[in-house]
Amino acid sequence: xxxxxxxxxxxxxxxxxxxxxxxxxxxxxxxxxxxxxxxxxxxxxxxxxxxxxxxxxxxxxxxxxxxxxxxxxxxxxxxxxxxxxxxxxxxxxxxxxxxxxxxxxxxxxxxxxxxxxxxxxxxxxxxxxxxxxxxxxxxxxxxxxxxxxxxxxxxxxxxxxxxxxxxxxxxxxxxxxxxxxxxxxxxxxxxxxxxxxxxxxxxxxxxxxxxxxxxxxxxxxxxxxxxxxxxxxxxxxxxxxxxxxxxxxxxxxxxxxxx
Numbered sequence: 001x002x003x004x005x006x007x008x009x010x011x012x013x014x015x016x017x018x019x020x021x022x023x024x025x026x027x028x029x030x031x032x033x034x035x036x037x038x039x040x041x042x043x044x045x046x047x048x049x050x051x052x053x054x055x056x057x058x059x060x061x062x063x064x065x066x067x068x069x070x071x072x073x074x075x076x077x078x079x080x081x082x083x084x085x086x087x088x089x090x091x092x093x094x095x096x097x098x099x100x101x102x103x104x105x106x107x108x109x110x111x112x113x114x115x116x117x118x119x120x121x122x123x124x125x126x127x128x129x130x131x132x133x134x135x136x137x138x139x140x141x142x143x144x145x146x147x148x149x150x151x152x153x154x155x156x157x158x159x160x161x162x163x164x165x166x167x168x169x170x171x172x173x174x175x176x177x178x179x180x181x182x183x184x185x186x187x188x189x190x191x192x193x194x195x196x197x198x199x200x201x202x203x204x205x206x207x208x209x210x211x212x213x214x215x216x217x218x219x220x221x222x223x224x225x226x227x228x229x230x231x232x233x234x235x236x237x238x239x240x241x242x243x244x245x246x247x248x249x250x251x252x253x254x255x256x257x258x259x
Contacts, residue, residue, distance in 0.1 A: 002049055009038035011046060017053040017199040018192060019046045019097070026061025030069040031110035033084060040091040047096045053199035053206065055095070056192050057118055058102040064127075065111025070136075070245055085110075086229040089142045092117050093221050096207055098198050102191035103127050104184055113142030116151060119210070122191040123178040125169040132164035136248065137240035137256060139231035145224035146217055152176050 002013040008024045021042050023029045046052045059065060092114075101118035108130045115121050115129070123129075131148070133140045140148075140161055148157040152175050160167065172178040182190040198206065235241055240256045247254035 002046070002051065004042070004045065006041045006045075007034050007038040009035065009042050011042040013046070013049065013052050016192075016196040017051055017203075018056055018195045019049075019052045019054070020056045020058065020192070021046070023059040023065070026059070028063055028066035028069075028106075029059040029061060029111070031065055031067055031114065032069055036084070036088045036092075040088055043092060043095040043097070050203075052097060053203045054195040055097050055099045056102060056188070056195045057099055057114075058188050058191065059104075061105075063105035063111070064101070064103040064107045065114055066106045067109030067111045067132075070248065083229060085141050085232070086225050089113075089117070089225045090222055093143055093147075093225075094218070096210070098195075098206060098210060100191045100195040100198070102188045103129070103178065104187045106130075108132060109136075110141060113140070113144050113147075116144060116147040117142060120180075120191075120194060121172075121178040122180045122182065122187055122194060123169045123172055124182055124184040124187050126184050127169040127172065127178070127187075129160075129167040129172050129177055130164060131160045132166075134162060135164035135254065136244035137235060137238060137242075137254070138244065139228055139235050141225075141228055141232060143221045143225040143228070145228060146221045150217065 002011065004011050009021060010024065011019055011021045013019045023035060025035060046055060099118040100120045100122065101115045103115055103121050103123040104127060106128045107115040109132055112129055112131050131140055131144065156175050167177060169181050173181045180190055239259045243256060244254045
């Protein structure tokens with residue numbers, strides 16, 4: 001049976017043909033360079049396995065993923081730049097195996113984008129989703145231009161991207177951002193149950209159906225994430241970006257000046 005480690009990401013396939021891919025950076029599980037690359041490596045390895053028919057994506061500890069680490073103290077010493085994000089987002093989106101994310105705690109910023117790369121999300125009432133990029137003077141990432149409207153519709157997507165507000169589990173279920181709501185201690189079991197149900201269907205048919213359903217999204221995702229990278233790069237040179245990060249660090253509302 002497959003049981004491998006990719007840096008701080010583990011991947012294990014059980015007898016229900018479900019691979020549990022777990023991020024081990026508790027409690028925040030920040031979206032850092034080596035974690036992104038490790039997820040891509042794990043997904044690629046699992047795609048090649050006949051015995052892997054669905055992926056359960058989860059994280060150790062309190063939060064699914066609290067976003068990018070803006071403290072400047074990235075674990076591997078490298079920043080998560082736009083070019084890397086563009087490349088790795090496309091790599092994660094191109095996975096052939098269906099993915100179910102188990103979202104406990106926070107899925108914020110880049111963590112929100114990671115959750116939306118999955119086909120399904122199982123959450124709990126305590127879960128908090130936020131596409132808070134604009135609150136930092138930043139542009140959204142990880143192909144959310146394509147994935148988020150496909151999940152919740154254009155109007156809900158615009159609302160979340162423009163306001164950066166936090167959405168709790170009950171509202172996430174109501175707008176379609178998550179596909180099931182269970183108690184906090186049952187999130188992983190609930191996500192595994194859905195993944196196992198998918199894995200019980202004919203694997204060749206599932207991959208074929210998934211490819212058909214996502215066919216027009218692949219090129220749109222590539223183009224959109226490339227554009228996102230361009231927008232991220234110039235916005236990071238603005239005073240508003242500097243103010244947004246500073247305000248977050250100081251725990252106060254930002255004072256943006258459109259420059």
